[in-house]
Each structure stands twice: as structure tokens, then as C-alpha cells.
Amino acid sequence: MAQPEFGLLDGQQRSNWIRLRTMIVLRWVAIVGQLIALTVAQHLLGLQIELGLCYLAVGISAIGNLIAIFVFPENKRLTESENLLMVLFDLLQLGFLLALTGGLNNPFAMLMLGPVTISAAVLTTRSTILVGATAIVIVTVLSEIHMPLRAKDGDVLSIPALFVFGNWIAMVIAICFISLYSRRVTSEIHSMSDALSATQLALSREQKLTDLGGVVAAAAHELGTPLATIKLASSELIGELTDQPDLQEDAALISQQADRCRDILRDMGRTGKDDLHMRQAPLMTVVQEAAEPHANRGKSVLYTHDPDAGEEMDQPAILRKPEIIHGLRNLVQNAVDFARSTVWVEAHWTNDHITLRIIDDGRGFPPQVLGRIGDPFVGHRKTNTDRAQRPEYNGMGLGLFIAKTLLERSGAELAFANGADPYGEHQQEGLHTGAIVKVTWPRGKVDALNGENSVKRGENEKLTV
Template identity: 65%
Template sequence: MPDTIERVLAGQERGSWIRLRTLTMLRWGAIFGQVSALLVAQYVYQLQLEFGLAYFVVGISLAGNLIAGVVFPESKRLTEVENLLLVLFDLLQLSLLLYLTGGLNNPFSVLIMGPVTVSAVALTLRSLIFIGATAIVSVTVLARYHMPLLYHDGSELEILPIFLFGSWLAIVIGVIFLGIYSRWIASEMHAMSDALTAAKMALAREQKLTDLGGVVAAAAHELGTPLATIKLTSAELMEELDDRPELQEDARLIREQADRCRDILRSMGRAGKDDLHLRQAPLSAVLREAAEPHATRGKTIHFDEDDGPGQEGPGQEGPQPAILRRPEVIHGLRNLVQNAVDFARTSIWVEAEWSETRILVRITDDGLGYSPSVIGRIGDPFMRRRRSQRDLRQRPEYEGMGLGLFIAKTLLERTGAELSFANGSDETTGPQPPGARTGAIVEVTWPRSKIDARDGENAVKIGKNQPIEI
């Protein structure tokens, strides 16, 4: 994956997603509200304030909006620094306006939490801390230093000191709470959005590979007859040209090249197994296909579904089912097998069970299992945790974020599956011998009607293959 995509998925460039137009529209709303408040204070309540300076401060924001609209296009995306400077400007402008209108005696002082909330959603943690600290300093200064709020008869409107302290404390707590709360919620939403994007990319890649395999299989099928004809004809020519060695050599070359074409088509079609035009396959074939890329990574993968298509085994009712060979199923199971291979000591077991109502796939390994600190959060995207020394010794190169399991869980659930995660043994029981099923256990369970390719609403109709649209 390119570095740019990785940074976007990690949220490192999210600060550059906001348009200048968005912030200017918010500022227009703030300007309208500030002017309205000043007009009401001046003409309705007849307060004695420094209205000239107050309108001047509002005019600075208005001028900034007008200049931004003229100099920059509406579609301009702001950088992290530009976003920080604009939010900081709005915070300082509001603080100066509050200084001119009574400080914390002004009930609109609670609006100082607005820029903090915006920075929590749009900016990095470092910028959020800076904006939050600036807001707290501004509120503290405004509690002590501000121009008096005078009534029309010259009397000062001032709340009691205890209420002034309560207002200061409420705003400070609000800044901290809203900053943390907004940041937390935004991070959860961004993580889920990024992970879903990654899942869509993985599914699109698997779909392209599936379609490519179908094209290769179709080409191999269509070219099989002409290549066989060329090979047969060239063999007959070789027999008839015994007395003309130079022409016989040409016929031999034609036969060799026909064999070469056959081998190339066969090797290209390996990823597609038999015939990718078929949208169904036996359950065992799908499981083996999903595990195939990890079969040569030094761990032994055991398949416990070898009872044959017409036989029954433990946990198996009736003949082995044929299931829909969907990219979501293959890629999801492949990610689960990959995770098992990553953490197994020597062996992985892939088991299949079925009945008239359900199909179950269980993937087990002989590793150390899931850590108790994360087993309740498995499947969450970008899940990070502090790794123990045991983990570092086992897999010093591993820097997983839980994205693979999230993609597997998301894709399989799209097909109607339910996933459960558990451990084969408890860490407190001590070390277990290699080869025992003591590691992580993942069970994938489908209602049979959701994935059965022979019976029910999802049954694949057998008929003439349709041309692949490219």
C-alpha cells in the first residue's frame, strides 16, 4: 500500500480534509450572532459598553472572511497549521470581545468552548492541547481583567464572586470535558471510517483477483481445443517429414510452443483452482483455497474435514455442503488463517462442521492465545496495546493494529456469519506442550440458508456460463 494511503488510514492527514469555506461559513454565523447581541445590548437594554471597539473587533473577523473569499478558492483545503491558526484567531477574537463586554459577567462567555470543540474534532492532539490551554488562560484572565458591564444609569452589572468563580470553574471543566469527549467520539468515528475503507479496498482487491482468475480460466478453456489441434497436427507433420529434417524441426518447434502455451495458461490459472466460472465450491475446497497462501510459511495446517463428499463425521450431518464462493468469504477466512499462522508455534487446525441449519468453521492454533487485555475488544479497528516481553520475544517484528481481524470480521459478517473468539487454555495453567490446541480459537458460524449454494434462496443455478463483462 502506498505511503500516502497508509498515512490517510492512520489519520495523519485528516487535518488537511477541511475546506476553507466550511470555517468561513461558521465564522459568518458567529459574526451574525455577535452583531445581533451587540445591537440588542445597545438598543433594547441600553447598556453602556465600548460599542465602537466591539464593532471594530467584529469587523476584523468580517474583513478576514472577505479577504479569504477573494484570495482563495472556495474548494481550498487547509493544512493543519492553517486550521490551527484560524481556530486560534477565532478564540482570541472572542476573548477580546468578551473583555470589552464584561468578561465572565457576560453570559455569552460559555461560547469560548466552541473553538476547543472544533479543534478536538478537526485537529491533532497537540493542536487540541494548545487550543485548550489557550482557552483556559483566556478565561482565567477574563475572570480578573475586563471592562465593566454598565447599565443605562451607570450602575455596574456584576455577579457575586462565588458565582463568578463558579462560571470560571464551569467553563474550565467544560473546555476539558468537551475536548476529551469530542476527541474520543471523533477518534472512534474516524477509526471506524478508516477501517471500513481498508475493508473495501481489501474486498475490491479480492474481487479483482477473482475476476482475473475467471478470465484466465475462460481463456484456458477456450484455447484448449485449438492448442490440442495444433499439437496433434504438428505431431503428424513430424512423422510425415522424416525425409526433410529442416521442416521436421519446424514442426517440432510448433509442438513445443503449443505445450508452452498450455503450461503458461495452467500456471496462470492456479490461483483460480478448477473453474472460476462456477460461483460455488465444496466447503473443504474453499477452506483450502483460503489457507493456500499461508501453507508454506513454516507452520503445518491441518484440515479436519476429510470425511469425503458423501460421508459424515463428528459434528457433520449429511454430505459436505457446497457454499457460495464469494470474495468476502475467501478473504475473511484467509485473514483468520493468517492470524493463526502468525501466532502459532507449529500447527493450525481448520475444522468444518455442518447441519441442516448451520455451517461452522473453527480455526485453532497451538500458540499462546489472545491476551486477556484485548480478547474483549477483538475486531475493533486500530486496536493498540502495550506488548508484553513474551510477545516481543515471540514476534519481535509484529506491529499489528487489529485491522486484519476487523477486515475479516466485517467481510464475513456481510455474508451473514457470526464470529466468536476464545482461548483454548488459560495462561495460569502454565506452559503447554507444542502441538496441543491451546491457542486462539475463532469460530465462524453461518445460517445454512445464507451461504448454501445448492439449496435455498442463494442456490446457484446451473446453466450456460455468461460472458465476463470487462
């Protein structure tokens, strides 16, 4: 079974989230700050600076903002290239202002980190590298080429060359570190957001299927008696209309169509669950229902439970929550995908806990990612053998993340391990040597008959729309 596609977003699509209006507002803030700094430098500190060129640089930025306001609609979202050009413009404009006001001798040189941080947060990796490289080039040029700051009496304000070199080193390191740090954190946030969205979609789909099954089962139950009555009446008419062949044929058609309706409702109701009585089921029944789509894929799926736990009638009845069914289904799918021939689903229960272990006889989890199993988008480089065994598998780890998230939502704790060294030379087929996933619930979280989540008993309630 191929990995489901949930329309996950890449960096190119995310760059389209930024509105032009947001960038305009940020640029206005920068323009006001630059004007205040120039005014303070001239009137309060008495510094001699090239005000004409400085105001020209600020004016170009303001004119660009005004053009963007009047030309483009307020709800315009920037493309990747448009975002990149705006960030580069701000970077070059700031670099030009610093070149007019002392270069790296100016303490405001640290503002060069702003555009770099923005690019790392919203743009693709390629664009971030371009912006970072441009910033490093500008900082390097500013360390050597700039107009000096002069005090009111004409003295040049500068720091020792060693400190200028230190500032340059610090700026280059900061540009690289902040870019990498921001990119990494933003990527983690986006990956988690995508994975949680996929989890929510999977849960919503499972919930809809469960609700639909309940409606179908209720319809089949309610329509059973009228169909039986129609069947009985039509059968009597067939016997009484032997002297009227035309009417007898119509009665036979009614009987056939009643049978057809009964068969359709029976087929539709096979997966339907009565809303009250089947909100809960024995543990192994729920497990087998979850694993059913993968039970006939060429691998044996064996269900066992601890002999000391009791007979089947003593099995705990657990809640048929969509997150439990879908989570277990993903775990079984993963085991079937990688098993050589057999998957074992072992159950054990006590008065306090319910435990499931899903084991396969495959190669197990790769040791290098074992500690990160359950995180979204965790993959490793596939060998030719891996591609041949499971060519449709993308290796993103999204299925296990969905399973882990849904099962933890139901109160479970998951643990991942290997039955043996996946790269050992003495593995034997048919043994528990592959991946092991252990799912443990506090019994009160999923017990349908006792505890905080017990299902009420009684007659079925009428469905309301």
C-alpha cells in the same frame, strides 16, 4: 506475512480536509451574530459598552475574512498550522469581546467552547491541547480582568462572586470534558472509517483476483481444443517432411510453442475457477483454498471435521464468495502467526448451521483485549518476547477487523475465546491451548445448492465485456 498497508490517514492528513471557504462562512456567521448582539445590547437593552473597541474587534475579523477571500482560491484546503492559527484567532477575538462586555458575567461566555470543539474534531491532539489550554487561560483572565456591564442609569450589572467562580469552574470543566469527548468520538469515527475503507480495498482485491481466475480458466478451456489441433497437425507435418529439413524444423517449432502455450494456460488456470461450476465448492475445499497461502510457513495446519457430520461427499457445498475466502484467510494467518507449531481448522455442519473453529497452540488472545477483539486499531503494549516472535506485526487489530467485517457480511457470527489461560504456567504444547475463533453461518446463507443463495446449474454463460 506482514500486515497489509492501506494508506490509513492520521490526524495531520485529516486536518487538510477542511476548506478555507468553510472556515470563512463560519466566521461570517459569527460576525453577524456579534453585530446583532451589540446592536440589541445598545438599542434595546440600553447597556453602556465600549462600542468603538467592540466594533474594532468585529471589524478585524471581517477584514481577515475579506483578505482570505481575495488572496486565496476557493478550493484551498488548510494545513494543520493554518487551521490552528484560525481557531486561535477566533478564540482570542471572542475573548477580547467578552473582556469588553463583562467577562464571565456575560452569558455569551459559553461561546468559548465553540473553537475548542472545532479543534478537537479536526485538529491533532497536540493542537487540541494547545487550544484548550489557551481557552482556559482566557477564561481565567476574564474572571478577574474585564470591563463591567453598565445599565442605562449607570448601575453595574454583575452576578455574585460565588457565581462568577462557579462559572469559571464550569467553563474549565466543560473545556476539558468537551475536548476529550469530541476527540474520542471523532477518533472512533475516523478509525472506523479507515478500517472500513481497508476492508473494502481487501474485498475489492479479492474480487478482482476471483474474477481474473474465472477469465483465465475460461480462456484455458476454450483454447484447449485449438491448441490440441495445432499440436496434432504439427506432429503429422514433422513425420511427412523428413525430406525437407527446413520445413520439418519449422513444424517442430510450431509443436513446441503449442506445448508452451498449453503449459502457460495450465499454470495460469490452476487458481482460476469456472464462473458457473466453481462458484461453489465443498466446505473443506473452500477452507483449504483460503488457508493455502499460510500452509507452508513452518507451522502445521490440520483440517478436521466432526465424524458424525458425514463423509466428504456429504459435505455441504458453499458459496465461493471473496469475502468468505479473504476473511478465513486472515483468521488462519493470525493463527499461524501466533501458533507454536500447529493450527487446527475444525468444521461441523447440521441442517441449520455451518460452523468452523480455527484454533492454535499459542498463548491465546491477551485477556485485557479479549472483549474488544474485532474492533479496529485494538492493540496492547508488546513485550520483548512478542517482538521477537512477530517483529513485523503492528498490533493494530486491523486484520481481525477485516476478517470479522467480511465474514459478517456473508451472514456469519464470530466469537473469540482462549483455550486456556494465556499466562498460565502449565500449558502443554500440541494441545488446543491458544486462541479459538468460532465462525457460524446459518446454512441458508452460504449453502450453494439449497436455500436463498443457491447457484444455478447448467452450461457456462458466455463472458460479456
